Amino acid sequence: MTIHTPPEPVVDPKGLWRRVLAEVRPFWSHLGALLGFAVAAAPLGLLTPIPLQVAVDAVIGDRPPPAWLVSVWPGVAGLSDAALLVACALAVPAIALMVQGLKAGEAVLRDLTAERIVYAFRAKMFLHVQHLPLTRHDTKGTGAALYAMEHEAGSLHWLIIYTCLPLATAAAALVATIVAMTLLNLKIALVALTVAPVLLVLTTLAQRNLRDHWHRVHEHEVTAFSVVTEALGALRVVKLFGQEAREQRRFAARNEKTVRVRVRAAVAEGMIGLMIGVIVAVGTGTVLYIGVSDVKAGILSVGEFILLAAYLTQLYDPIQTMGHQLTTQQKALSNLERAFALLDEERSPRDDPAAPPRGRARGEIAFRGVGFGYQAGWPTLRDVTVEVPAGARVGIVGRTGAGKSSIIALLARLYDPTEGSVLLDGIDLRRWRLEDLRRQFAVVAQDTVLFSDTVAANIAYARPEATREEVERAARLAGAHGFVTALPQGYETMCGERGQRFSGGERQRIALARAFLTDAPILILDEPTSAVDVATETAILEGIERLMPGRTTILITHRLAALAHCDRVLVMAEGRVVADTTDVASVIRTAETAYVDEGPAPPVSSPAP
Numbered sequence: 001m002t003i004h005t006p007p008e009p010v011v012d013p014k015g016l017w018r019r020v021l022a023e024v025r026p027f028w029s030h031l032g033a034l035l036g037f038a039v040a041a042a043p044l045g046l047l048t049p050i051p052l053q054v055a056v057d058a059v060i061g062d063r064p065p066p067a068w069l070v071s072v073w074p075g076v077a078g079l080s081d082a083a084l085l086v087a088c089a090l091a092v093p094a095i096a097l098m099v100q101g102l103k104a105g106e107a108v109l110r111d112l113t114a115e116r117i118v119y120a121f122r123a124k125m126f127l128h129v130q131h132l133p134l135t136r137h138d139t140k141g142t143g144a145a146l147y148a149m150e151h152e153a154g155s156l157h158w159l160i161i162y163t164c165l166p167l168a169t170a171a172a173a174l175v176a177t178i179v180a181m182t183l184l185n186l187k188i189a190l191v192a193l194t195v196a197p198v199l200l201v202l203t204t205l206a207q208r209n210l211r212d213h214w215h216r217v218h219e220h221e222v223t224a225f226s227v228v229t230e231a232l233g234a235l236r237v238v239k240l241f242g243q244e245a246r247e248q249r250r251f252a253a254r255n256e257k258t259v260r261v262r263v264r265a266a267v268a269e270g271m272i273g274l275m276i277g278v279i280v281a282v283g284t285g286t287v288l289y290i291g292v293s294d295v296k297a298g299i300l301s302v303g304e305f306i307l308l309a310a311y312l313t314q315l316y317d318p319i320q321t322m323g324h325q326l327t328t329q330q331k332a333l334s335n336l337e338r339a340f341a342l343l344d345e346e347r348s349p350r351d352d353p354a355a356p357p358r359g360r361a362r363g364e365i366a367f368r369g370v371g372f373g374y375q376a377g378w379p380t381l382r383d384v385t386v387e388v389p390a391g392a393r394v395g396i397v398g399r400t401g402a403g404k405s406s407i408i409a410l411l412a413r414l415y416d417p418t419e420g421s422v423l424l425d426g427i428d429l430r431r432w433r434l435e436d437l438r439r440q441f442a443v444v445a446q447d448t449v450l451f452s453d454t455v456a457a458n459i460a461y462a463r464p465e466a467t468r469e470e471v472e473r474a475a476r477l478a479g480a481h482g483f484v485t486a487l488p489q490g491y492e493t494m495c496g497e498r499g500q501r502f503s504g505g506e507r508q509r510i511a512l513a514r515a516f517l518t519d520a521p522i523l524i525l526d527e528p529t530s531a532v533d534v535a536t537e538t539a540i541l542e543g544i545e546r547l548m549p550g551r552t553t554i555l556i557t558h559r560l561a562a563l564a565h566c567d568r569v570l571v572m573a574e575g576r577v578v579a580d581t582t583d584v585a586s587v588i589r590t591a592e593t594a595y596v597d598e599g600p601a602p603p604v605s606s607p608a609p
Contacts, residue, residue, distance in 0.1 A: 016333060016336065016337060016340070019340055020156065020159065020160070020336060023117075023120075023121055023156060024117055024156070024160050026120070027113055027116060027117055030109065030112070030113040030116070031113065031160070031165070033109055034106060034109055034110060034113065034161075034165055035165065035168055037102055037105060037106040037109070038106070038165065038168055038169035038172050039172050040102055041099065041102045041103070041106070041169070041172075041173075042169075042172040042173045042175070042176040043176055044095065044098055044099050044102065045099065045173060045176070045314060046176055046177065046180050046311070046314070047091075047095045048095055048096075048099070048310070049306065049307050049310035049311070050069075050091075050307065051088040051089070051091040051092050051095070052088075052303070052306060052307075052310075053066075053303035053304065053306055053307040054066065054069065054084070054088050054303065055084075055085060055088040055303075056301075056302055056303035056306060057301050057302065057303030057304070058081075058084055058303075059081050059084055059085045059088070061301065061302065061303065063301055063303070064077065065077060065084070110161055110165070113157075113161060114157040114158075114161040114162070115157070117156055117157040117160065117161070118153060118154050118156060118157040121153045121156045121157075121339075122149050122153045124343070125148060125149050125153055125339065125342065125343065126149060128342070128343055128345075128347070129145045129148075129149070129342070131347040131348075132145075132345055132347060132348070133346075133347075133348035133415075134414055134415070135374060135415075136345065142229060143222065143225050143226030143227075143228070143229035143230065144222050144225075144226065145342070146225070146229060147221070147222050147225045147226075148338065148339055148342050151221070151335065152335040152336065152338050152339040152342075153339055155331075155332040155333075155335035155336050155339065156332075156336060156339070158332050159329065159332035159333065159336065163328055163329050163332060164329075166321060167321075169318075169321075170317075170318035170321040171318070173314060173317075173318045174315065174318040177311050177314045177315045177318070178193065178315065180311055181308060181311050181312075181315065184304060184307065184308055184311070185291075185294070185299075185300065185304075185308060187290065187294075188287055188290055188291060188294075188308055188312075191283070191286055191287055191290060192283055192287050192312055192315055192316075193315075194283065195279055195280060195282070195283035195316070198279055199276055199279060199280075202272065202275055202276065202279075216261045216264075216265075217258065217261050217262050217265050220254065220257050220258040220261050220262075221258050223254050223257075223258075224251060224254035224255050224257075224258050227247065227250050227251045227254055228251060231247040231251075280316045283316065284312060284316065287308075287309075287312055288309075291305045291308055291309065292305070348415075348416075349413055349414075349415065349416050349430070349434070351433060351434050351435075352430060352431060352432075352433065355431050355432055355433045355436075356433075357433065357436060358427075358432060358433070358436045359436075360439075360440070360521055361424055361425045361440045361521050361522070362390040362425050362521065363390040363391060363424075363425075363440075363521040363522050363551065363552035364388065364389055364390045364423075364424070364425050364426065364552070365386075365387075365388040365411065365422075365423070365424060365522070365552060365554075366386070366387050366388070366422070366423040366426070367384045367385060367386045367407070367410075367420070367422055367423075368385055368420050368421050368422075368423065369383055369384075369385055369419060369420035369421075370383070370384040370385070370410065370417045370419065370420035370421070370422060371383060371384075371417060371418050371419030371420055372406055372410060372415065372417045372418050372419070373418060379418075379575055380403050380406045380575050381403045381406050381407070381410075381417075381575045381576075382574075382575045382576050383419075383420075383576065384403075384407070384420070384575075384576065384577055385420075385577070386570065386577060386580065388552060388554075389552075390425075390521075390552055391550065391551070391552055392552055392553070392567065392568060393548055393552075393553040393555070393565060393566045393567045393568065394552075394553065394554055394555065394566060394567075394568045394569070394570060395555045395556075395557060395562070395563045395566035395568070395569040395570070395584070395587075396554065396555065396556045396557075396569070396570045396572060397556075397557065397558070397563070397569060397570070397571055397572070397587065398571060398572035398573055399573070402572040402573050402574065402575070403572050403574075403575040403576075404556045404572055405526065405556065406575075407554075407556075407572075408524055408526055408554065408556065410422050411429075411441075411522075411524070411554065412437075412438070412441055412443070412524065413429045413430075413432075413434065413437055413438075416429075416430065424437070424440065424522075439520065440520055440521055440522050441518075441520050441522050441523075441524055442462075442514075442515035442516075442518040442519070442520040442522070442523050442524070442547075442551075443515065443524045443525075443526070444508065444511045444512055444514075444515050444523075444524070444525050444526070444528045444544075445511070445526045445527070445528070446526055446527035446528065446530050448499065448504075448507040448508055448510070448511040449499070450495040450499025450502070450507060450510060450511075451495065451499075452494065452495060452496060452497050453494065453495060454489075454491065454492050454493060454494060454495070455484050455487070455490075455491050455492070455493050455495060455510065456468065456471050456491040456492065458495055458499070458510055458514065459471050459474055459475060459480075459491075459510060459513045459514050459517055460514075460517060461514055462514060462517070462518040463517055463518060463519075466517055468491070470517060471491065471513075471517060472491070473516075474513040474514070474516035474517035475491075475509075475510075475513040477513070477516045477543065477546055477547070478509050478510070478512035478513035478515075478516055478543045478547075479509050479512075479539050479540070479542065479543045480506070480509035480510055480512070480513045483506055483509075484510075495510075503536075504532050504536075505532040505533070505536035505539070505540065508528060508529070508532060508536075508540050509539070509540060509543065511528075512528075512540065512543045512544065512547065515547060516543075516547055520551070521550075521551055521552060522551060522552045522553075522554070523547060523548060523551045523552070523553045523554070524553075524554050525544065525553065525554065525555040525556065525557070525562075526556045527556055527557055527558065527559075528540060528544065528555075528557070528562070529541065529557070529559050529561075529562055530557070530558060530559060537559065537561060537562075538561075541561060541562060541565065544562075544565065545565055548565065553566075560588050563584055563587060563588050564584070564588070566584055567582060567584070568580070568581070568582050568584070569581055569582075569584050569587045571587065
């Protein structure tokens with residue numbers, strides 16, 4: 001079946017930052033506190049080299065303590081050299097304690113905020129991905145969505161916590177250092193600052209090129225990740241055909257392309273780092289020459305020059321940090337563009353906000369002139385018109401590809417018809433709220449999916465509030481209580497991934513128990529006994545017979561024994577209902593050749609309406 005691929009959504013680059021800020025708005029208080037830590041750390045960092053300057057000039061040399069220090073601590077002028085040296089030595093760990101205390105508090109708050117931001121964003125993406133059209137997952141696979149939630153969602157907290165906040169911290173440190181250097185020596189401060197605009201221009205020009213590189217890296221990483229999800233999702237098939245090495249080679253080939261693209265991105269980023277380093281080194285050398293010249297000329301003391309040299313490092317470190325963060329920012333923005341593009345993909349089917357809440361349905365179903373296709377120009381259903389009264393038991397038969405499963409998909413509103421309408425209790429399904437509509441169905445499918453949870457939790461999947469007594473009663477009605485109680489932990493036994501620890505028949509009976517507990521007015525049975533032996537089929541059909549009374553039942557099957565439980569049969573061929581009959585016995589007589597083999601379909605006793 002060919003399925004139409006929806007166009008790639010586009011994120012407006014101008015609105016990207018607006019959307020980023022909207023996502024982190026619930027965490028403004030945390031981010032404000034982090035910014036407060038950054039602002040507080042900037043002046044403390046300026047204190048670190050001061051004890052060294054005072055010790056060199058006032059203890060080793062013969063200069064008095066700095067005037068600003070005397071104004072803050074008048075008694076320092078009367079201290080002996082030994083006392084002043086002790087004061088300088090004690091000041092070093094005191095300043096370090098304050099600086100490291102701020103850093104420790106910032107680290108704890110930073111990690112806490114980062115995790116909360118990314119978990120909230122991933123939860124939003126996970127909910128949205130579940131609401132996307134099934135055709136989207138059929139064509140693109142689940143690997144791209146998993147990659148987006150795992151890697152691209154993480155770019156949000158990386159951008160804010162590890163890029164933007166360090167930029168703010170670096171900017172605060174830069175301003176504080178500039179002020180301090182200007183007060184010490186205006187000439188050296190101006191020379192040192194000539195480097196800043198050069199670095200900012202360089203990083204700005206490099207941003208677009210880096211973002212393009214990281215876009216290409218992302219595309220190749222997604223394709224490699226998809227190989228893993230596909231192979232692990234079909235691991236039994238891979239093992240049965242002995243194709244583990246083939247899948248490994250396919251993964252290695254995709255990774256090789258990723259490595260080449262990533263290396264090109266790393267080279268581009270490395271060249272920018274190289275140029276930044278050279279420019280900073282030129283600025284440092286110039287300041288060194290001027291500073292030493294001023295010391296020899298008596299304009300600066302040795303201690304003041306040491307202090308300026310320390311501040312020079314504190315000046316260039318923030319500039320280099322800002323340059324690095326501006327380049328790193330492009331990778332995060334590239335990933336977020338794709339994350340927001342995923343969030344912009346339209347949900348389908350869409351909920352009608354004007355639909356009123358509805359309770360339990362009677363179960364009357366109608367298809368009126370329904371047409372549907374997974375791809376334009378390739379209809380799967382054509383002009384299907386069927387009326388099913390509440391409480392009826394309707395079987396649907398036909399060869400593979402006749403459109404049987406599409407009938408079920410439209411009834412559960414996994415898709416919307418392209419023509420006509422599907423009604424429940426006389427109301428178009430598009431006028432039902434999805435939450436209310438989905439409560440009307442209990443489903444037992446051919447490929448039963450059990451989640452990696454306990455047996456009890458799987459039975460109560462549609463009704464998690466159900467009591468243990470209700471769960472066990474449903475299991476008894478479905479014929480599952482016996483083998484469940486024989487398990488090591490009974491109903492608390494873990495099912496494992498997709499319930500593969502159970503046989504096909506056991507999984508079907510757990511699914512049947514789930515349907516009993518759901519207690520919905522409409523029962524959908526999609527080939528419920530196709531993959532089990534005759535004895536298991538008999539047990540399952542007995543459970544189905546107990547489940548049918550009082551419910552509208554739609555049964556798709558190739559197994560003749562199941563049709564005996566129906567009071568009406570629809571025969572489908574090439575997307576049409578070619579017969580609608582209550583003569584179930586006649587259908588059973590012809591079903592073996594008409595609906596299983598590939599020969600021409602023989603006529604049935606009642607023509608289609």
